[in-house]
Amino acid sequence: MAANNRISEVVIRRLPLYYRHLESLEKSGVTRISSAELGEQIGLTASQIRQDINFFGAFGQQGYGYNVRELKTHLAGILGLDRGYHMIVVGVGNIGRAILNYQSFYDRGFRIQALFDANPALHGTRLRGIPVAPADTLEAYLSKHAVDIGVICTPREFAQQTADILVAGGVRAIWNFAPVQISVPPQIPINHVHLTDSLLVLSYKLAHSEQAALPSEEDF
Amino acid sequence: MAANNRISEVVIRRLPLYYRHLESLEKSGVTRISSAELGEQIGLTASQIRQDINFFGAFGQQGYGYNVRELKTHLAGILGLDRGYHMIVVGVGNIGRAILNYQSFYDRGFRIQALFDANPALHGTRLRGIPVAPADTLEAYLSKHAVDIGVICTPREFAQQTADILVAGGVRAIWNFAPVQISVPPQIPINHVHLTDSLLVLSYKLAHSEQAALPSEEDF
DNA sequence: TAGATTGTTAATCGATTAACAATC
DNA sequence: TAGATTGTTAATCGATTAACAATC
Incomplete structure (x- = not known):
């Protein structure tokens, strides 16, 4: 399953996000979605989503978008979730x-x-x-x-x-x-x-955030 | 501290790795290290390490490399670990x-x-x-x-x-x-x-690894 | 000093975005 | 059919690597 030859790591790491989001869309009863809507919901561009998906196959339909359940099933297969x-x-x-x-x-x-x-x-x-x-x-x-x-x-x-x-x-x-x-x-x-x-990255962001400039060292 | 203006996310995410590794080098009694050695040890190129570090300042010394303790201290400051x-x-x-x-x-x-x-x-x-x-x-x-x-x-x-x-x-x-x-x-x-x-990425890799082709579905 | 290695600029590579023809 | 939206190619942007002069 899936034209898997050398998909880049950044793409692979986005797959679980797509999968989780489609799961939640399906639970909410959404049956179809366009790359534009999906992108808005998860904070990526429509272009990027179409590119990512098309590494694995043409799962959408022009003029319609993607069938939520179908795309989710494809992603499950790509992620290897169809086996135990x-x-x-x-x-x-x-x-x-x-x-x-x-x-x-x-x-x-x-x-x-x-x-x-x-x-x-x-x-x-x-x-x-x-x-x-x-x-x-x-x-x-x-x-x-x-x-x-x-x-x-x-x-x-x-x-x-x-x-x-x-x-x-x-x-x-x-x-x-x-x-x-x-x-x-x-x-x-x-x-x-x-x-x-993960905690150190958070610490970095905190140390370099706008707010960080204001408060004093210790206010406890 | 630190010329922090708009450091890219990928660089920020490597900082904890540098920091952890320097900590462990210091514990082992290593006092100096070159970008080439460091790169070999953590799996990055010397170029990339020098680029990353130089976003924050020139902490090395030509002909010598980096002082482990000093660089670690700089990184601690950059990561915000010098405060509580x-x-x-x-x-x-x-x-x-x-x-x-x-x-x-x-x-x-x-x-x-x-x-x-x-x-x-x-x-x-x-x-x-x-x-x-x-x-x-x-x-x-x-x-x-x-x-x-x-x-x-x-x-x-x-x-x-x-x-x-x-x-x-x-x-x-x-x-x-x-x-x-x-x-x-x-x-x-x-x-x-x-x-x-994280588990789904692992699952993907398992499903697409060399070994994956060989074993049968269920052998339990 | 000579050798080593940084700091930094330039070249390359890869990833993202834009654009648009194909097509449902 | 007309409108919408994909699949895909081309353009842009950003990140990594290479190269080398500066300098310890």
Whole structure:
């Protein structure tokens, strides 16, 4: 599906935005939309939206625009949401639990099969119905189960070794929340979520915003 | 500090990476580094690094490179980390707690003063020493305390109204974790953390990776 | 000093926007 | 059909890379 050859990263990163917005349009009962309307709603130009979509195919219709449900379905396919994914989460501290609680992941086909944690108090318990196994049983688990996405929510010092075990065990992609750089073989897609980076960008904007000039250092 | 006029977003988003890397170099005892070495280590060209840094000033020295500690200090200033920020977190579910547990935010000057939650069981308790107040006391709290950054970790349906209260109460920037689009006045910097987007990008990459062609649909 | 490496300008590359013929 | 809006090519804009003189 999809003429995928070398789509640029900036385009790929806009796809989830398109997808989310189409989902919400569909929920509101909107059945068709033009690139101009869509652009206005999500803050992009109509040109850019048409360009982006046309990297993958001609899903619109001249004189009409796009069928919301149809375009959404195409995007789901392009994003790989038309298949199911098996996920495991290693480390069920707060971030691990936050992910577990995201119902929308489940709805989009991302199924968490198992949880792993070093804390013995959690072993044998279930969180949201999913069993928590000892972290040192991860390797054995992977030898018996096919896992698509491994989510790393361990403390930073265990992140790399966890990634190594995941990759050796055949996990096909890594989603890393540990605040440390992790290296994996180049064919394994990996996404890092650096919360700190997001906060520092916000800090930059705050420090350089108009308002920033006015208030004094500390007013507490 | 800093010739800040209209630095492009892509440059700004690289600053935290530079900063984090310099921190780690400093910890390892590295005192000087050239743009070529730095580029190799973080995967950018030497040219790009020099360009990025020079938007803010000439912090290097010909024939020598950059002094790690000095450049880090400059970047801290540029990012606004040389001042302290007062933060509050609204909603202390898993994401709220995860943020609370990020020691590194505290170390960089982001101080969480207060927590708010709708759950009565939490009222009057403390998490990591920080008191949890009822969500409906947020407005009163803001009338008495100056807050720089408001972190929204509420369920999606309360996110916009929380943002409205924060902005009306004088909060200067918003960090939003609720999976919904929030609107605030244009002068208020806002950063959205969309975990779903990150997962969908990973899904895209997995669906279009080399390996993806080989395995069958479901092998479980 | 000679060697190294920055700061900065110029050249290239890629992404966005504009324009318009095709067509529903 | 006439009007609307896509798909797509061309023009513009911006970001990255290359090059090199300045200088430590």
